[in-house]
Amino acid sequence: MSEIGIGIVGGGYMGKAHSVAMAAVGAVFDTGLRPRLEMIAASSEDSAERYRRSFGFRRGTGDWRQLVDDPDVQAIVIATPQALHRDITEAAFARGKPVMCEKPMGASLADSEAMVAAAEASGAANMVAYNYIRTPASQFARDLIADGEIGTVTWFRGEHTEDFYADPSAPASWRTSGEANGTMGDLAPHMINAALALIGPVTSLIAEVETVHSERPGGKVDNDDQAQIMCRFANGAMGQMHFSRIATGRKMGYAYEVHGTRGAIRFDQEDQNALWLYRADGPEAERGFRKILTGPEHPDYLPFCQGPGHGTGYQDQIIIEARDFLRAIETGESVWPTFRDGLAVNRVVHAAMTSSRGKCWQDVPTDPSN
Amino acid sequence: MSEIGIGIVGGGYMGKAHSVAMAAVGAVFDTGLRPRLEMIAASSEDSAERYRRSFGFRRGTGDWRQLVDDPDVQAIVIATPQALHRDITEAAFARGKPVMCEKPMGASLADSEAMVAAAEASGAANMVAYNYIRTPASQFARDLIADGEIGTVTWFRGEHTEDFYADPSAPASWRTSGEANGTMGDLAPHMINAALALIGPVTSLIAEVETVHSERPGGKVDNDDQAQIMCRFANGAMGQMHFSRIATGRKMGYAYEVHGTRGAIRFDQEDQNALWLYRADGPEAERGFRKILTGPEHPDYLPFCQGPGHGTGYQDQIIIEARDFLRAIETGESVWPTFRDGLAVNRVVHAAMTSSRGKCWQDVPTDPSN
Amino acid sequence: MSEIGIGIVGGGYMGKAHSVAMAAVGAVFDTGLRPRLEMIAASSEDSAERYRRSFGFRRGTGDWRQLVDDPDVQAIVIATPQALHRDITEAAFARGKPVMCEKPMGASLADSEAMVAAAEASGAANMVAYNYIRTPASQFARDLIADGEIGTVTWFRGEHTEDFYADPSAPASWRTSGEANGTMGDLAPHMINAALALIGPVTSLIAEVETVHSERPGGKVDNDDQAQIMCRFANGAMGQMHFSRIATGRKMGYAYEVHGTRGAIRFDQEDQNALWLYRADGPEAERGFRKILTGPEHPDYLPFCQGPGHGTGYQDQIIIEARDFLRAIETGESVWPTFRDGLAVNRVVHAAMTSSRGKCWQDVPTDPSN
Amino acid sequence: MSEIGIGIVGGGYMGKAHSVAMAAVGAVFDTGLRPRLEMIAASSEDSAERYRRSFGFRRGTGDWRQLVDDPDVQAIVIATPQALHRDITEAAFARGKPVMCEKPMGASLADSEAMVAAAEASGAANMVAYNYIRTPASQFARDLIADGEIGTVTWFRGEHTEDFYADPSAPASWRTSGEANGTMGDLAPHMINAALALIGPVTSLIAEVETVHSERPGGKVDNDDQAQIMCRFANGAMGQMHFSRIATGRKMGYAYEVHGTRGAIRFDQEDQNALWLYRADGPEAERGFRKILTGPEHPDYLPFCQGPGHGTGYQDQIIIEARDFLRAIETGESVWPTFRDGLAVNRVVHAAMTSSRGKCWQDVPTDPSN
Structure with a gap:
């Protein structure tokens, strides 16, 4: 030490x-x-x-x-x-x-x-x-999918929705100026990163990005309030995403659903200590989405608490992140997501902005070294 | 009588x-x-x-x-x-x-x-x-939106998802043949009808329709397993839809979310006796989606039961429908959705199929008399 | 026919x-x-x-x-x-x-x-x-328990709670007069009947029954607003019950939880088409309460609808009841709950009223022929 | 500093x-x-x-x-x-x-x-x-009740249930020996403390405490697996509690429900970032339990995160506790719960153990200085 x-x-x-x-x-x-x-x-x-x-x-x-x-x-x-x-x-x-x-x-x-x-x-x-992808629940979701526990993935839906600008009378601020501070710049990358982590590379997409409230008290708004994407993943799965800062009622709507041929997963960050898993096995009469509470059996939970269901929170995600960074320094081997992984997210965002302007499907360049 | x-x-x-x-x-x-x-x-x-x-x-x-x-x-x-x-x-x-x-x-x-x-x-x-649109909950949702209770609508997400064909080894049948029996033909119209009822006409859209499992025991599949749509409504709202018969774990995933400038609504037919309403008023600390259980205060509930939360079911929707049809006969005035209203749904389906083939945004002809 | x-x-x-x-x-x-x-x-x-x-x-x-x-x-x-x-x-x-x-x-x-x-x-x-006990979900719960699917039952909690008299300013009426119209007379029997059906006979209990609002506009109240019971079942399990007509926010709070040595069940009539089942098997990391939506695999559902998750409601319970009554007439064999079964419920209610007055544990006479 | x-x-x-x-x-x-x-x-x-x-x-x-x-x-x-x-x-x-x-x-x-x-x-x-009582949600619940936001409290139900000893084949350990390590000694105090904090002193109670699995691999068990209490609070409200270490499926079942004349509150630690509030006001048709996600508006949340719904976890509760202890040291004024407050909890536990042995209602001595 x-x-x-x-x-x-x-x-x-x-x-x-x-x-x-x-x-x-x-x-x-x-x-x-x-x-x-x-x-x-x-x-x-x-x-x-x-x-x-x-x-x-x-x-x-x-x-x-x-x-x-x-x-x-x-x-x-x-x-x-x-x-x-x-x-x-x-x-x-x-x-x-x-x-x-x-x-x-x-x-x-x-x-x-x-x-x-x-x-x-x-x-x-x-x-x-x-x-966000570092919660025990989302890490576990990654593992389940990677291990084929839900079969071949056929569908992904993701959203990152909040409502801090849902009120049209909320005044303009630094947040309403500059592409980087818009919804695609600020919120979307989290969920796109999750999509890449859970499902794999996005190869093509079409997007619609819009500023709903273009005037606010104090000034014009020059970045986007909400957006959506239809996409195709490299593994063939279809995807749908939605991003918003005007999603009234949503506070931390980082949520996804994944359908596979043998199961399904649902997650919503607003209840970050639960992962919903459906398995298409066992008697039909007993099938249902099970609400799995994170616990010592799940990635990176035990160091925070020995009791299952006792819960981790936002700050704990950052602590897990710090651990990963320290480990990378110690071993000399960068930990996911590296800068190169981060670039892949940015390329999806960039393709979406381009697509929205042209109103056309857009290929997303993938990184041969990825 | x-x-x-x-x-x-x-x-x-x-x-x-x-x-x-x-x-x-x-x-x-x-x-x-x-x-x-x-x-x-x-x-x-x-x-x-x-x-x-x-x-x-x-x-x-x-x-x-x-x-x-x-x-x-x-x-x-x-x-x-x-x-x-x-x-x-x-x-x-x-x-x-x-x-x-x-x-x-x-x-x-x-x-x-x-x-x-x-x-x-x-x-x-x-x-x-x-x-489905005739449940007390969905009728109430229509009323709330029409009365402006959630303000101006900015976003709609709808899905009709089931999983009766999620298993790739489920054999081909009459359901896997003919466009009318595919997901766009069979399931999508329900949710498109809901979208038109809740938000109003769709003016343009882009869709992606696909057959995921094109071979099944017993034969080839010639209609679609899942689809998605990005759309724009006449009132300016953005919309997103998803339809699937391979949505593992979903049994009656007729679900929608509507964001307005002053509130939001969420509904899932799998719990058809609850409507979730968020109101952006009152103290911030007390805001949240409230789970409203349908009861005598909601449309067409009381004739089934005097007690709130006691619940109506699938068959009751058909009974409400029968009442509407009888009323139409009695008064000589057709009740929504008339054949003309049904045609509007079909036009959206048709535009989606066209769009998916061309991979382009498509205008949806609206009916001047609607 | x-x-x-x-x-x-x-x-x-x-x-x-x-x-x-x-x-x-x-x-x-x-x-x-x-x-x-x-x-x-x-x-x-x-x-x-x-x-x-x-x-x-x-x-x-x-x-x-x-x-x-x-x-x-x-x-x-x-x-x-x-x-x-x-x-x-x-x-x-x-x-x-x-x-x-x-x-x-x-x-x-x-x-x-x-x-x-x-x-x-x-x-x-x-x-x-x-x-209420005739919903497909509760019938299925009975089957699961009877088949030993959750192991030996160790705990039962039941409630029947509504809020139609939660407002102290709601006026007196026929409902506020006469023991039969009080909470123990009117609501409790439903859940006691469920307890007997799910777990078996109650052998002893102690209860607390009270009138919270003894005066209402229009007159005195002479029956009970809420009550609770601690009890022991013949099979050794411990039980807890609660009944109320002043349970603010509860509309159809007919709900129960059963803990067994190998699983657990949860049900709430406010979402009557779901049964929650936990099974203490499989990998620890994948355990959780699963939300089973009732469907054709569950008792008496299929005749109402071929699609799972499409839901039955209050009126359908009465239809199931009518079917049972007709079957009893046709076969000449009474169907549960017979009058004798109903009497067993009444004896528990009676013991509870006696116990509450004496503030002591009370044995519940069981019927040798039951 | x-x-x-x-x-x-x-x-x-x-x-x-x-x-x-x-x-x-x-x-x-x-x-x-x-x-x-x-x-x-x-x-x-x-x-x-x-x-x-x-x-x-x-x-x-x-x-x-x-x-x-x-x-x-x-x-x-x-x-x-x-x-x-x-x-x-x-x-x-x-x-x-x-x-x-x-x-x-x-x-x-x-x-x-x-x-x-x-x-x-x-x-x-x-x-x-x-x-546990220090989560932003439970602190907010205390405030709401203390401020009369749900009117006069008429009913309290609390539980602390986990399932770490639900499996009868789990071996004996230090946890299965000594009253202090039993359910009443180890788990119950948390919820009793919550009850006192939320509702006020308990004046009398009757309890049932039991060892369900008295033999385990490795030895006899001499402390309790589960217990329940019926009680009366000083303010007249009726209460019901349940404690268990054999509650199959429950991981952190620290949960309570409070009914008041004008509202109700529900909380479950398994989703510790949500508080459910029902208000008996506004149009009947729009009433329902609202799921309030904790955020900067709630006690002690903001220092952990500026975004609502982003969530705090188990470790954060201990951090809040540390802050309170430091503040007490700094100001020289002890912060709730002091040792005297802790003693009040222990007296309830003691009365419950006595009651269970005698199978009788028991008065709980309250502290004149409390």
């Missing part, structure tokens, strides 16, 4: 989550590498100092370059707005430092591609922080 | 359901017209006699023309395979007799159009038997 | 339900005996005539004795207030006519005992109309 | 949970006092060293007295078997050190009473670690 100095860039929503995760992960998972909260960078010295005190870092800085350069910062977590992802990443990899970057990587497809190149050139551990 | 002689053509699944409904409807709804089970027609004299005895009709016949011609048969319910719908309908209307026809009307769009023409030329009451 | 003349005494809530059931049952179940709605009796000639027309009976009468005496009335359904149950029953059995009597039989334990004596002396078919 | 040296006695299930909580709580809640993981005590030097390394403590010890005496240990968390609770507590309070003790305090009622005396004599902050 040895210590590792962690630097986190950004102290907002996700910066805090990663800070807590780094404080807790050692005790939870008995990790080989033990994080030391070395430095936090923010947009000003003042805010950096505030985050430093609040989250328990040794040092703070208003200049992320200082953090990247600091010899006691041995691994970096990027939790800034997307515009900065590429620069920070490239600087870090130039110094050979491992990076975990918040989704969805670059501010543009070109940025993301550059980030993959930088990561692979450096050889350092790299990871994109898709947290 | 006066009696009316009912003739039912077809004694299978739906023929029986309509027979029971006609036997029960008078006592349930205290109808002005009281059905007398006058005659049932089947494909042979033997089967007709069997149905007659079993369902309690006065007479049976192996020839539907005899039923249509019989002077004591004053109203006709068609529950045959779709290939016969047009002929029977035209014969009935030629004699000025009211007709309730099983969905989805004609075996082709041309047949359906001819049936509408015949119905309107005759002036007789005409109705298409879409039963 | 032959006709049988049915006489129903009472045209209110349950009188109507039985009338509809008798009109529909023949076609639904293809019964050997086919009911003819011969005569309905009510408290006045006027109301009897109104019911006659509305429900489709041949004749009506303001005097139930006339109905009992009529030679064309060959079987009798009693749906009057409980005060009349004994007199009508005794008159009917004196003429050797089969009787189906609404629960919970007599207005007192003595009345119920006399009714059992009369029934058994006559040898005519006799049945108590406990409808 | 200042540091405080934390000593934890015990490194098993709960010792780990408290260790993680102390590592994370500062960053989560931006606490005034910041825990330093100073020392962990275990039953041997070896295990203490193992825990020290794994959880990140500075020092470990095989002797809890050393921990209590250490000047750098300023606050103590007790997570040992109950037999040690009293001794450690008394030693700690003798040194004026604040104590958070795992539930249910002492190994006997006398021990618990002595612990209360010691706590109150010392004046140091004291708290019993009832974690």
Whole structure:
């Protein structure tokens, strides 16, 4: 067991989550590498100092370059707005430092591609922080599908729906400006990442992306409120997706359904500790979707609690993520989803935006090395 | 109160359901017209006699023309395979007799159009038997949306999914042959009818229709297993639909979600006595989807039971339908969905099939008189 | 197949339900005996005539004795207030006519005992109309338990809770007067009957029965609002029950949970088409309560619908009941629950009332012939 | 902000949970006092060293007295078997050190009473670690009831049910020996604590406590498998409870239902991020239990996540608990539930055991100072 100095860039929503995760992960998972909260960078010295005190870092800085350069910062977590992802990443990899970057990587497809190149050139551990797929339930769903437990997959439906902009009188903000902050930029990548993880590559799609409320108090809206996709997976399965920030009543509608020839799976993040499994076996009269409560039998649950059904939460996903990043650093082998995996998500998003503009089916370039 | 002689053509699944409904409807709804089970027609004299005895009709016949011609048969319910719908309908209307026809009307769009023409030329009451939309819950959903209770609708998702052909080793049968018996022909019309009823006309769509298991024990399959649609409604809302007979685990997956600017609705026919309503009002901390159990306060529930939450079932939907048909006959005014309304459903199905072949968005002709 | 003349005494809530059931049952179940709605009796000639027309009976009468005496009335359904149950029953059995009597039989334990004596002396078919236990789901639950599918039963929890008197300002009425109309008299028997059917005889109990709102607009309340029971079954299992008419939010809270050494069952009548089954077998990671939707594989479902998950409702329970009564008449063998079975329920209620007054455990006399 | 040296006695299930909580709580809640993981005590030097390394403590010890005496240990968390609770507590309070003790305090009622005396004599902050009641959902339920949002409470039903001993062939262990490890000793206190928190003091009760499987592979069982209670609360409400470790299928069945004159609440820890609320207001047709997902509007949620419905888990409850303990230390004012509050729980348990032996209603002594 040895210590590792962690630097986190950004102290907002996700910066805090990663800070807590780094404080807790050692005790939870008995990790080989033990994080030391070395430095936090923010947009000003003042805010950096505030985050430093609040989250328990040794040092703070208003200049992320200082953090990247600091010899006691041995691994970096990027939790800034997307515009900065590429620069920070490239600087870090130039110094050979491992990076975990918040989704969805670059501010543009070109940025993301550059980030993959930088990561692979450096050889350092790299990871994109898709947290939801790391619940014990979704990890178990992946295993079940990969092991053929529901047979051949014939259908996938996924959604990522929330309602924080459902009210048309909610004022414009930074969230209503810029493609990266729209529904396709901000929410869709989570579910697309899940689709790729659960079913495999998407080969073609057609999408419809729209801004429903184009004017809000305080200004015009220039990014999308909701979108949908019809798609085809490499394994032949048909897929359907929906993304929305105006889905009235939905708070964390990260949900999917998978039909296979011998079973089916349903999951809704709003009840993240349950996975619904249907098996087309046994007497017909006794078949039904079973509500499986996650427990010590499921991936990454036991370190949080010995009792089944006792439940993990949002913060725990980030702790699992931290464990994976530490493991990648320790072993020198990047853990899924790597930057290259993250790029695959971005390509689907890009194809969807293109498709929506042209109102046509679109092929999605797949990565020969994937 | 006066009696009316009912003739039912077809004694299978739906023929029986309509027979029971006609036997029960008078006592349930205290109808002005009281059905007398006058005659049932089947494909042979033997089967007709069997149905007659079993369902309690006065007479049976192996020839539907005899039923249509019989002077004591004053109203006709068609529950045959779709290939016969047009002929029977035209014969009935030629004699000025009211007709309730099983969905989805004609075996082709041309047949359906001819049936509408015949119905309107005759002036007789005409109705298409879409039963699921008649649950108290779905009727209430229609009312809520029409009354603006959830604000402006921005999103609709509907599905009609079952799993009777999910097992690839289930043998070929009449169900796996002929477009009318495929998923788009047989299941999709129910949910498309719901979409039109809840949200309004569909103006354009793109669809993907596919046969997943093209060979089954006993023969080739020439109709579709599953399909999906992206669409736009006349009121601007975006829509998404899915239809399947291979949706492992789904038994009666007639389900929809509607997002509005001030609320949302969710319904799943597998729990047909509950409607989920979200209202974006009151304190944020107390908001949530409420599970409303149908009861005497909801449309057409009270005649079945005075107690809320006591529940109605499949057969009750057919009884409500029978009441509507009798009312239409009595008042001389056809009740929704008329043949013209049924045609609108068929046009959406037709556009979807066309779209899937061309892989392009398709306009759906709307009826100026609708 | 032959006709049988049915006489129903009472045209209110349950009188109507039985009338509809008798009109529909023949076609639904293809019964050997086919009911003819011969005569309905009510408290006045006027109301009897109104019911006659509305429900489709041949004749009506303001005097139930006339109905009992009529030679064309060959079987009798009693749906009057409980005060009349004994007199009508005794008159009917004196003429050797089969009787189906609404629960919970007599207005007192003595009345119920006399009714059992009369029934058994006559040898005519006799049945108590406990409808809820006849859903396909609850019949299936009985089968599962009886077949040992959940192992040895260790625990039973049951409730019958509604909220029609939850509002303290709801006015006094006939329902708030007389023990028979209180919660123990009116609601509890349903769930006690279920407990006996699912688990077996109750041998001892302690109860707490109370009137929460003893004054209501319009008068004093002299019967109970809610009650609870702790009990022991003959097979050693422990049990817990709760009954309430002031259970705010509960509409049809007829619900039970059964724990066995190898599985468990959960049911709630508010979603009467689902039975929840847990099996303690297979991999731990895949265990969970499965939601089984009733379908053709379950008892008495298929005659209502060929499709699973399509659902039966309240009225269908009464139709199943009618089928059982007709079968009992046809075979000459009474069908569960007979009057003697009904008496067993009443004895539990009686013991509970006694226990509550004395605040002590009470033995429940069991019937040697049961 | 200042540091405080934390000593934890015990490194098993709960010792780990408290260790993680102390590592994370500062960053989560931006606490005034910041825990330093100073020392962990275990039953041997070896295990203490193992825990020290794994959880990140500075020092470990095989002797809890050393921990209590250490000047750098300023606050103590007790997570040992109950037999040690009293001794450690008394030693700690003798040194004026604040104590958070795992539930249910002492190994006997006398021990618990002595612990209360010691706590109150010392004046140091004291708290019993009832974690489940600290979910945002249950805290919100407390608020709703306390604020009269559901009117006058008329009924409470609570259960704490799990199934870790449902299988009769599960071998005997430390858990099957000693009253403190039985269901009444180990599980019941959680739900009794909830009952007291939600509804108020219990004044009388009758209980039934039993060992269902008295022999297991490896030995006899001398403590209870399941139990139930009927009770009366000081405010007049009736209550019903059930506790079980043999509740097949239940994993974390900490669940309650509360009926009030104007609303109702339902909660089940197996879906700990949802609270079900029914309000008897608004149009009857729109009433139903609403599923409220916890979010930033609910107590103690926001520090874990800004998004509603994103969910907290088991470990987060312990973090909330840690925050409360630190706040108590900082302000010098003990936070609910204090040792005195914990004693009230133990008195209910004690009365239940007495009642079960005598099979009689039992008064529960309430604390004049409570």
